[in-house]
Amino acid sequence: MADRREEFEKLVWPLLDSLLRVARRFVDAAAAEDLVQDTVLRAWRKMDLYRPGTNFKAWIFRILINSGINAIRSRTRHPSLRQLNPEATPDQEARYLRTADLAQLGEWVGDEAKAALEKVPAELKQVFVLSTFEGMTYREISETLEIPIGTVMSRLFRARVLLREELLDYARERGFRK
Amino acid sequence: MNCTDARRHLDPFQDNELEVAANLEVLKHLNLCPTCAEIFETERRLREAMKASIASERASENLRRRIHEAISRPRARRWIPSLASLAAALMVGTIALVLWNPFSASGRVEAAVLADTAAAYHSVLPADAVDVSGADDSKAMVSLENWFRERGVCACLHDLKAAGYAFGAVGIVEDVNAKGKYSWTLQRTPDGRCVTHMSVPQHLVHMAGGQVMSIGGMEGRFFERGNLKVFLLRTPRVVCVFVTESAREADHVMAALMR
Numbered sequence: 001m002a003d004r005r006e007e008f009e010k011l012v013w014p015l016l017d018s019l020l021r022v023a024r025r026f027v028d029a030a031a032a033e034d035l036v037q038d039t040v041l042r043a044w045r046k047m048d049l050y051r052p053g054t055n056f057k058a059w060i061f062r063i064l065i066n067s068g069i070n071a072i073r074s075r076t077r078h079p080s081l082r083q084l085n086p087e088a089t090p091d092q093e094a095r096y097l098r099t100a101d102l103a104q105l106g107e108w109v110g111d112e113a114k115a116a117l118e119k120v121p122a123e124l125k126q127v128f129v130l131s132t133f134e135g136m137t138y139r140e141i142s143e144t145l146e147i148p149i150g151t152v153m154s155r156l157f158r159a160r161v162l163l164r165e166e167l168l169d170y171a172r173e174r175g176f177r178k
Numbered sequence: 179m180n181c182t183d184a185r186r187h188l189d190p191f192q193d194n195e196l197e198v199a200a201n202l203e204v205l206k207h208l209n210l211c212p213t214c215a216e217i218f219e220t221e222r223r224l225r226e227a228m229k230a231s232i233a234s235e236r237a238s239e240n241l242r243r244r245i246h247e248a249i250s251r252p253r254a255r256r257w258i259p260s261l262a263s264l265a266a267a268l269m270v271g272t273i274a275l276v277l278w279n280p281f282s283a284s285g286r287v288e289a290a291v292l293a294d295t296a297a298a299y300h301s302v303l304p305a306d307a308v309d310v311s312g313a314d315d316s317k318a319m320v321s322l323e324n325w326f327r328e329r330g331v332c333a334c335l336h337d338l339k340a341a342g343y344a345f346g347a348v349g350i351v352e353d354v355n356a357k358g359k360y361s362w363t364l365q366r367t368p369d370g371r372c373v374t375h376m377s378v379p380q381h382l383v384h385m386a387g388g389q390v391m392s393i394g395g396m397e398g399r400f401f402e403r404g405n406l407k408v409f410l411l412r413t414p415r416v417v418c419v420f421v422t423e424s425a426r427e428a429d430h431v432m433a434a435l436m437r
């Protein structure tokens with residue numbers, strides 16, 4: 001029993017910061033801690049069902065997202081969200097941030113971007129967070145969320161377009177972008 | 179490669195997901211085109227800044243301690259660890275359903291109560307549930323049937339192999355009024371998705387409430403229990419209760435049942 005627990009903890013401890021950071025993108029700090037605790041407990045109870053040698057990280061993130069984040073999502077109403085502009089094409093330079101924008105946003109650009117991320121719909125944000133923050137490959141994300149790789153890529157693309165547009169809006173509000 | 183192509187590759191390029199040849203093409207374009215080079219560089223810096231902005235978010239010592247304590251508590255219910263123990267497991271604990279009064283005035287158990295019960299037994303195993311992982315050949319199925327029969331339980335062993343599930347554990351849920359014993363099985367996929375399946379003699383169930391549906395011509399009732407999707411299916415002999423972890427999973431299981 002103690003051995004099993006030690007083995008489990010060996011797998012879980014290195015992922016705890018990551019789990020918390022991902023949870024934090026969906027709920028506030030206190031709720032994120034509860035969510036992570038609940039996720040780890042569920043994983044521990046289901047440990048008999050984990051097949052050694054398979055991707056533990058994908059497995060436990062799936063628990064976090066399926067039983068935690070999606071449950072929260074189904075209880076809360078979606079904020080009104082920006083529709084993705086169907087006209088957006090990759091060749092429009094105006095749709096991209098430029099170095100001047102970054103310079104204007106200043107040293108807090110990361111925090112601004114993190115705040116802008118809150119406006120991205122959860123479905124897209126899940127993919128974005130696992131990719132950009134957790135450094136998961138498209139294949140790992142596809143395993144974790146149980147969606148095809150093509151879907152991973154299209155959600156990532158949409159998440160990034162929305163994020164850029166939020167940041168560009170912010171830049172325009174501040175008056176340094178037309 | 180022109181600008182439009184290069185920008186289409188922006189995400190997979192930054193994510194290191196491009197094939198070597200495509201990667202080279204992008205690099206070649208970036209060497210020739212200062213506009214795209216600037217866009218790519220800005221994107222890279224934005225990502226770095228975002229990553230840096232969460233670097234300070236760490237699991238607190240308090241959280242680690244809470245988790246450690248929670249998983250150190252002995253579990254009330256245990257698994258008997260091997261298929262070999264199936265035959266040897268002479269005693270099966272049963273637990274009383276004390277959380278609800280499961281019987282309606284009609285003397286039958288309400289469908290909604292069964293949905294609650296099954297959902298509760300999705301995360302908590304019945305006492306002394308037996309681990310039967312690997313029991314998916316026909317010989318094992320016969321011994322599973324006998325196992326329930328010896329314990330006086332009218333069991334349904336719907337297997338969900340068609341949906342990629344294999345038997346993980348079996349057990350018995352006994353209701354507080356001792357009017358019946360319900361079979362309980364847990365099936366799972368190699369990657370850990372679980373379905374709980376209980377079966378209750380048909381004459382004991384009052385099929386009412388929930389969302390009415392038909393699965394393969396049989397009457398079904400669908401209930402949501404928080405995150406869990408529960409559905410009941412009236413077969414000629416028993417009412418089967420299935421607990422799944424998402425709507426998608428429920429669809430998947432229903433499709434397998436219709437096959």
Ligand SMILES: [Zn+2]
Nearest residue numbers: 180181211214
């Ligand atoms: Zn270009």
Ligand SMILES: [Zn+2]
Nearest residue numbers: 334336377418
């Ligand atoms: Zn059944």
